[in-house]
Amino acid sequence: MSTIRRLVIILSVGTIIFLALSILASKEVTGDQGEKSLQNGYADLFLTQDTVPPINSSVRGDFEAIRTNKCLYDLWNRESGWQEGRLNITSYACGIPQAHPCTKLYPDFENMKQEWRDDKLYLVEPDRTREIEWGLTYIKERYHNNSCEALRFQIENNWY
Secondary structure, three states: OOHHHHHHHHHHHHHHHHHHHHHHHHOOOEOOOOOEOOHHHOHHHOOOHHHOOOOOHHHHOOHHHHHOOHHHHHHHHHHHOOOOOEEOOOOOOEOOOOEOOHHHOOOOHHHOOEEEEOOEEEEOOOOHHHHHHHHHHHHHHHOOOOHHHHHHHHHHHOOO
């Protein structure tokens, strides 16, 4: 069997699994009173906002506590892989939350040094705390402090 044919089969199986999981996750689960019991329809694929620590000032200083927020973890993992100073060479979004344009996060961005590592572009001296603070503020203002809603939007639109 040719390599291309194997790749097509693998991609087809992966697409079928993804679609099946998407259909299962989109089913609305209701409780006794008919209320939606799973936020955003993600079922077990993602923890709901109710089951993780809220994003607030008490967790801002604790990087690991922030990462326990499953929706926020998944969101920024999709955006930058949690790599501080990461630059998107297509859009020039940057940082852990991928601020776009990067000048929102680093007003002096044009004067900041950049370097290539492992075929990816990074800022030489990023500020992880600044990036996280900016990202949390963005989610608070745009998605009413709901990282699961930001993640849902990102999955549907490939940006948030």
